[in-house]
Amino acid sequence: MIVPMGISYSIDRGYRLSWDDQRIYMRKWGYQSLFKRHAEHSIDYDDIHMMEGQYKGNAGAKSMFMPFEVLMLYSKTDPDADIWIYPPSLKDREVKDFLLFLYDRRPDIFPDYVVDYMHSDRAI
Numbered sequence: 135m136i137v138p139m140g141i142s143y144s145i146d147r148g149y150r151l152s153w154d155d156q157r158i159y160m161r162k163w164g165y166q167s168l169f170k171r172h173a174e175h176s177i178d179y180d181d182i183h184m185m186e187g188q189y190k191g192n193a194g195a196k197s198m199f200m201p202f203e204v205l206m207l208y209s210k211t212d213p214d215a216d217i218w219i220y221p222p223s224l225k226d227r228e229v230k231d232f233l234l235f236l237y238d239r240r241p242d243i244f245p246d247y248v249v250d251y252m253h254s255d256r257a258i
Contacts, residue, residue: 160176175217183208185207186208187205205219207219
């Protein structure tokens, strides 16, 4: 029993971010309890109320494409559906692909400081 549990904990533990034509999906890292993974959050593109970059001073948490530790996407209707983009758990290319895709769909939610950074020579 210990070996299967060890395998389960070592596989698919990481933070996950994915998207398709209708929604963005996110699952937190780790497990909620011994046998239960964290629930997956998802949000419709039309339900995104705003985007906000949060920086708490951990320089190692930034990516080359995003100067924030966390980029939050807030839901208009359901606070449990909020999505956070955590760059250290993603490859810079994933962050870039996601932000460019989201910008094509919802440029209105992007704060100027995110757009400025995305178009600067600092971004990959």
